[in-house]
Amino acid sequence: MELERRRQALSDALQRVGQGDAAALKDVYDRTSAKLFGVCLRILGEPSESEDVLQEVYVTVWRRAGGFDPARASPITWLAAIARNRSIDRARAAHPERYRPIEQGLAVADAAPSAQVNLENEEDRQRLAHCLGGLDEPQQSAIKSAFLDGCTYEALAREAGVPLGTMKSWIRRALLKLRVCLER
Amino acid sequence: MTDQGPDISGSKGPGEDEVDLAAAEYVLGLTEGDARSIARERASADPAFAARIDAWEQRFSPLTGDVGEVTPPDTVWERIAGSIIAPSNVVALPNRPRWMNSLTVWRATAALSTLAAACLAIVLILPTKPSAPHAQQIATLTAPDGRPLYVATLDPAQNAVTVIPVGQVAASGRSPELWIIPAGGRPRPIGLLRVVSAKLPATAAVLSDSRVRAILAVSLEPRGGSTTGAPTGPVIAAGTLRPL
Structure with a gap:
């Protein structure tokens, strides 16, 4: 191949x-x-x-x-x-x-x-897209933005207009959910 | 692979989740300053943590496919080639009384002769045949940060190498010495450089070294030049000879 x-x-x-x-x-x-x-x-x-x-x-x-x-x-x-x-x-x-x-x-x-x-790998790509798709929209784009643009928690919180603590717990929960989905 | 609990966060214990999240936060670049350096230090000391980082890198890796490609300018490769011939720590030279390990530099230099051939074939698309015995050659000798420091021309008809300084060199009391390094061979001394341009004799051995993709390099030596016949000081500039 x-x-x-x-x-x-x-x-x-x-x-x-x-x-x-x-x-x-x-x-x-x-x-x-x-x-x-x-x-x-x-x-x-x-x-x-x-x-x-x-x-x-x-x-x-x-x-x-x-x-x-x-x-x-x-x-x-x-x-x-x-x-x-x-x-x-x-x-x-x-x-x-x-x-x-x-x-x-x-x-x-x-x-x-x-x-x-x-x-x-196309399969990996599809699986990640599927699992990211299972997250709520703000978490999904925050995770992508962190990985691709190098944004910090603080920057993401400012961007989304939410307190820092809120952004942290959103993302941490989303990461654990993502891990479960990807390991399935 | 994990025995799944009813909790959405999966089956790993809360302590373990914390550790895994720290790895994910590092991979995503979510944390700054201390948290970032702590994660990095932990990764170098703790293989299990490093493995968690690898796992997250692998999970997010497909996102890299979303990043568009942009061809960098050719100068980037030229600077990389310059850096690997003379490792960047030579730049910190003024504070360093003695070069730490010049052997490393010369090993890298030897490796670079292969590289020079590769550059030639791929980037410059110049003829790879040995230069004609009487052809003039030129080299731009650049510092590890890419700044050109000298331009050297080799003229076999005159048996001479002319070296013109084009950048500031902080010799700090030492003598810059010019060397020729034939592909796969050892450095051979040519002569000492001065602040103004220098015309140095090119011996038959130097001319013979220059036939195939040779590198010119400048090292800083004790006043009067290296007494061992081999470079002892740091390499401050290097460049490949090319047909003029």
């Missing part, structure tokens, strides 16, 4: 990066940089900052690929987690007051549909 083959190729390349093969890093970059740049832009909004973070992401991949375990995580999940965490850390350090990514980032990042790597 095409998806399986591409996922395997990326996983193999990551493992070669773990052995210090710099050409394999270029391979990983070519396969994933557009997606990861989209992830950074969506959280940070600002292109030059996103470029800095994207650079950090692949340097981190170069250093940490030895710890990538294909049995524990799919390669794109592992890479996207690095991109998201780096972007969130940068956003929090640079703009602690900011609570929404600037519009530009949203517009840019959503412009192109996935063409480079669609490495997500």
Whole structure:
């Protein structure tokens, strides 16, 4: 299957990066940089900052690929987690007051549909969509917004116009419900 | 897999749910400051907690499919290549009396010769054949943060390498020394650089090293240059030679 083959190729390349093969890093970059740049832009909004973070992401991949375990995580999940965490850390350090990514980032990042790597498993995608669909609307969009835009509890509460404590308990309850649904 | 209780929150005990929620909050980036660093430290010390984080990452991973792709500018890759040849901690050099582990740098450099070949084939679409023996070559030597520090030209007809400084170098009393690193080979000294441009002799060995995808690199050495014949100080700039 095409998806399986591409996922395997990326996983193999990551493992070669773990052995210090710099050409394999270029391979990983070519396969994933557009997606990861989209992830950074969506959280940070600002292109030059996103470029800095994207650079950090692949340097981190170069250093940490030895710890990538294909049995524990799919390669794109592992890479996207690095991109998201780096972007969130940068956003929090640079703009602690900011609570929404600037519009530009949203517009840019959503412009192109996935063409480079669609490495997500379709079954997993459908199951997550189904389970998220089972949550109430404010919780559903809050969880998506946290994951994709890097919003904090505080930002989400402000956005929804509810007290912080309310947002926290909404989301925590929704997460437990989601877990039950996904494990079913 | 879990023995389900009637409660909507599932069967895991309240304590366990707390731990699992902390992992999910970290993955979603819901918490800030201390809570975020505490979760990170816990993940590095507690494999069970790290596994919970992995599980949440995997659960939410399909959402990444909603993020549109944006091709980054080519300069990003060039900066990545620059960073892995000279790890970013060399930037903190002025506070560091001695380079910690220059061996790492040179190992990375060796790996980069493979990378240089890859860049060439994929990004630059330049000929991969060895340069003609008399062809001039040029390299932009950049710092780990991507700033260009020197531009070097190698002219086999004149047996010379000319190096022009284009950025500020904080040598702090040490001598910047230029090296050539052939693909898969060891660094060979070319000469010391000055604040103004320098024209250094290119020996037959240097010319031979330069034939196939060589890298030029500058390290900071004790006054007068390395006495061991190999770089001993931090790499402050590096770049690949390309046909002019």
